[in-house]
Amino acid sequence: MIAILVFMAVLAVIISWWAAQQRLTSKPWLETGHIGDLPPRQGSPVAAAKVGLGIFLAVVGALFALLISAYLTRMEGADWWAIPIPRLLWVNTAVLAGGSLALQRAKTEVRRGHIEATRLFLLMGLTAGVLFLGGQIVAWRQLVAAGYVVADNPSNSFFYMITGLHGLHILGGLAALGRTTSRAFSGVRRERLSLSVDLCAVYWHFMLAVWLVLFALLTGWANQFAGLCRALIT
Amino acid sequence: MVDIRAGAGDMINPAEVEDVELYHPHSWWTKYVFSQDAKVIAIQYASTAIAIGVVAMVLSWLMRLQLGFPGSFSFIDPEHYYQFITMHGMIMVIYLLTALFLGGFGNYLIPLMVGARDMVFPYANMLSYWLYLLAVLVLVAGFFAPGGPTGAGWTLYPPQVLLSGTPGGRDWGIILMLSSLILFIVGFTMGGLNYVVTVLQGRTRGMTLMRMPLTVWGIFTATVMALLAFPALFVACVMLLFDRLLGTSFFMPAIVEMGEQLKPGGGSPILFQHLFWFFGHPEVYIVALPAFGIVSDLISTHARKNIFGYRMMVWAILIIGALSFVVWAHHMYVSGMNPNFGFFFATTTLIIAVPTAIKVYNWILTLWRGDIHLTLPMLFALAFIVTFVNGGLTGLFLGNVVVDVPLSDTMFVVAHFHMVMGVAPLLVIFGAIHHWYPKVTGRMLDETIGKIHFWVTFLGTYAIFFPMHYLGLVGVPRRYYELGETVFIPPSVHTLNEFITVAALIVGAAQVLFLFSLVWSLFRGRPAGGNPWRATTLEWQTPQTPPAHGNWGRDLPIVYRWPYDYSVPGAPEDFIPQNQPSLEPPMHGAVA
Numbered sequence: 003m004i005a006i007l008v009f010m011a012v013l014a015v016i017i018s019w020w021a022a023q024q025r026l027t028s029k030p031w032l033e034t035g036h037i038g039d040l041p042p043r044q045g046s047p048v049a050a051a052k053v054g055l056g057i058f059l060a061v062v063g064a065l066f067a068l069l070i071s072a073y074l075t076r077m078e079g080a081d082w083w084a085i086p087i088p089r090l091l092w093v094n095t096a097v098l099a100g101g102s103l104a105l106q107r108a109k110t111e112v113r114r115g116h117i118e119a120t121r122l123f124l125l126m127g128l129t130a131g132v133l134f135l136g137g138q139i140v141a142w143r144q145l146v147a148a149g150y151v152v153a154d155n156p157s158n159s160f161f162y163m164i165t166g167l168h169g170l171h172i173l174g175g176l177a178a179l180g181r182t183t184s185r186a187f188s189g190v191r192r193e194r195l196s197l198s199v200d201l202c203a204v205y206w207h208f209m210l211a212v213w214l215v216l217f218a219l220l221t222g223w224a225n226q227f228a229g230l231c232r233a234l235i236t
Numbered sequence: 237m238v239d240i241r242a243g244a245g246d247m248i249n250p251a252e253v254e255d256v257e258l259y260h261p262h263s264w265w266t267k268y269v270f271s272q273d274a275k276v277i278a279i280q281y282a283s284t285a286i287a288i289g290v291v292a293m294v295l296s297w298l299m300r301l302q303l304g305f306p307g308s309f310s311f312i313d314p315e316h317y318y319q320f321i322t323m324h325g326m327i328m329v330i331y332l333l334t335a336l337f338l339g340g341f342g343n344y345l346i347p348l349m350v351g352a353r354d355m356v357f358p359y360a361n362m363l364s365y366w367l368y369l370l371a372v373l374v375l376v377a378g379f380f381a382p383g384g385p386t387g388a389g390w391t392l393y394p395p396q397v398l399l400s401g402t403p404g405g406r407d408w409g410i411i412l413m414l415s416s417l418i419l420f421i422v423g424f425t426m427g428g429l430n431y432v433v434t435v436l437q438g439r440t441r442g443m444t445l446m447r448m449p450l451t452v453w454g455i456f457t458a459t460v461m462a463l464l465a466f467p468a469l470f471v472a473c474v475m476l477l478f479d480r481l482l483g484t485s486f487f488m489p490a491i492v493e494m495g496e497q498l499k500p501g502g503g504s505p506i507l508f509q510h511l512f513w514f515f516g517h518p519e520v521y522i523v524a525l526p527a528f529g530i531v532s533d534l535i536s537t538h539a540r541k542n543i544f545g546y547r548m549m550v551w552a553i554l555i556i557g558a559l560s561f562v563v564w565a566h567h568m569y570v571s572g573m574n575p576n577f578g579f580f581f582a583t584t585t586l587i588i589a590v591p592t593a594i595k596v597y598n599w600i601l602t603l604w605r606g607d608i609h610l611t612l613p614m615l616f617a618l619a620f621i622v623t624f625v626n627g628g629l630t631g632l633f634l635g636n637v638v639v640d641v642p643l644s645d646t647m648f649v650v651a652h653f654h655m656v657m658g659v660a661p662l663l664v665i666f667g668a669i670h671h672w673y674p675k676v677t678g679r680m681l682d683e684t685i686g687k688i689h690f691w692v693t694f695l696g697t698y699a700i701f702f703p704m705h706y707l708g709l710v711g712v713p714r715r716y717y718e719l720g721e722t723v724f725i726p727p728s729v730h731t732l733n734e735f736i737t738v739a740a741l742i743v744g745a746a747q748v749l750f751l752f753s754l755v756w757s758l759f760r761g762r763p764a765g766g767n768p769w770r771a772t773t774l775e776w777q778t779p780q781t782p783p784a785h786g787n788w789g790r791d792l793p794i795v796y797r798w799p800y801d802y803s804v805p806g807a808p809e810d811f812i813p814q815n816q817p818s819l820e821p822p823m824h825g826a827v828a
Contacts, residue, residue: 026445031542038817060464064464
């Protein structure tokens with residue numbers, strides 16, 4: 003359960019940092035407002051949707067941290083043989099990173115007010131997302147064809163489950179990105195579109211980061227790191 | 237964004253339009269069924285939760301009938317008995333308590349108490365309810381599936397959960413249970429994001445975090461915890477579903493069943509326990525923190541006194557929330573873990589007693605020399621304090637490894653958790669329903685029925701659960717279908733079991749009376765007016781009762797003071813609403 007505890011510790015730091023700015027030591031019973039006062043607006047100036055996405059990403063992060071914890075625990079079993087990683091995953095990783103870059107570019111373009119360029123980069127991001135999912139499915143089929151089926155070995159099971167859950171999150175992101183793209187073509191207000199593109203870009207960067215961690219884990223690079231952590235704890 | 241329907245913006249103060257995302261229903265269906273109004277969603281959540289809770293209550297009757305009068309009821313065979321236990325536990329913890337506190341009270345109270353027109357993401361909020369309803373239906377489908385629902389116990393421990401000896405293990409039962417939980421978690425996440433972001437971003441002018449009623453603090457913190465804890469259950473459910481459907485071996489160790497080597501092998505049942513309790517322990521506080529918050533407001537309002545130590549109450553809620561993530565393995569003392577871990581988890585567990593005790597002292601000090609009105613909400617709040625202290629004290633027993641190991645498999649544990657997370661939160665729920673029913677319906681709940689219901693429930697639950705401590709101490713095991721003729725079990729145990737069963741039947745009947753009162757008062761209850769309890773918080777200051785769509789008429793309320801200005805010296809009345817400014821001009825040089 004190391005991975006999830008580390009993740010929770012990071013969250014605890016972020017929450018403490020936030021709480022430190024909320025005047026939690028004030029004495030509300032002494033602070034009565036007077037007639038004619040207009041108290042300031044509450045909450046951060048960031049859009050509610052962005053705050054919501056941030057919290058949702060924390061939930062998604064917890065989900066994958068738990069999967070990683072389970073993976074590291076189960077890995078110690080005697081019946082574990084690491085699954086070979088198809089070369090195609092490297093291509094998929096590059097495609098996913100490309101999608102992330104395209105959305106970042108779309109974000110800057112929509113701020114500058116270049117609607118044509120925004121549409122182009124949104125479409126590129128969308129294509130990259132679809133290609134990534136397609137690539138993951140091809141990678142699955144290659145593994146199945148080579149005889150690495152889901153129930154054969156816990157390493158296989160984890161591979162299919164983790165990549166599957168990550169793929170589902172990309173699929174959900176594609177739905178949102180699809181909506182944003184169609185908005186870009188239907189001529190919605192710029193500020194509105196800008197927010198949507200922003201949200202998509204943040205989500206994509208996050209899913210890319212999650213994928214990089216998962217990829218490192220599945221290829222076995224993370225094992226050394228995990229071993230180090232374990233040595234430090236025990 | 238606002239609704240683009242012509243004229244819709246007229247009702248809303250233009251200065252606030254920018255932030256408000258208010259959906260205006262156009263038909264009966266979108267107003268009452270597929271509603272995006274948090275108040276309607278709250279009532280939908282609460283009704284569904286109570287309905288499924290009644291099912292769980294009937295299941296507990298059936299269990300008690302078997303335990304009190306073993307062998308007298310031919311339709312309760314061991315398989316059914318285990319199915320009753322499992323469904324009773326799972327429904328009560330997740331589908332009743334979690335859904336009612338967060339989906340029910342959270343939806344109704346958060347926007348009203350922080351001065352918002354609605355939740356920030358109303359569409360996701362609506363989806364949340366419909367996914368919850370679907371989860372409940374899938375769960376109930378288990379009763380009608382071939383083989384019946386799962387009988388693995390609510391903790392669903394592998395490997396027994398998937399073996400043929402367990403009801404539903406090789407049939408549909410476990411599949412439906414896991415699917416239902418996954419749906420519930422997805423739906424809850426949608427609602428939970430709403431509750432958190434509405435508290436963060438939806439507060440009206442002047443409603444600083446430290447001016448929020450403790451109810452909102454409790455629900456807010458519990459929701460944050462639930463959002464982070466439910467993924468653990470989600471992962472456990474997905475992996476268990478893989479083991480069941482695809483024959484993987486995440487959790488399933490090598491097993492020989494009926495002389496046959498089962499296919500999966502090498503899995504780790506302990507891994508499941510870690511994942512389950514990483515969710516399961518925070519879950520206790522996900523239920524308890526909203527109860528803590530609500531009971532603080534009930535006590536302050538009905539004792540006409542400001543809450544004692546408001547800041548400390550807020551900090552205690554936050555500290556309990558944080559600590560509850562590092563105590564999970566105290567549910568696993570008997571799993572054969574490293575003694576050093578046991579020491580660590582026992583320490584963290586006992587440390588939680590400190591902020592919890594602070595809260596209890598503050599409730600009592602709020603009551604001290606207060607103008608206590610023994611209304612029904614107050615009665616339930618008092619009963620909660622007593623019950624919670626009782627259940628909490630036995631928690632200190634079980635938090636210690638050496639005491640827990642012999643008691644772990646006995647009725648003592650049943651008594652402990654029913655007191656602390658069964659009866660105590662339910663008492664708060666009853667108090668809260670009595671308190672806010674007038675706002676929701678415009679009518680008071682019937683007082684006479686309420687008093688009968690209160691006394692039968694309060695004394696009755698003690699009659700049920702107090703003797704179970706004794707049963708546990710003499711060694712009566714939990715989860716057993718019948719005790720039979722066991723040497724160490726004295727005859728008094730059998731008499732006590734009969735007594736408990738009779739008490740359980742009576743307490744159950746009192747709940748039926750309460751449900752009757754809920755419906756009856758809807759039509760015949762005394763009209764309540766806008767603020768029958770003379771309370772300070774914003775939900776009592778709405779222009780209409782029940783609050784209309786959008787809650788606040790044309791202008792959002794502006795908050796000038798904290799929520800506990802009761803019996804302020806010199807004030808004309810014994811309460812000052814949060815949206816009432818001080819009439820004196822600010823003093824020169826004084827710090828506001």
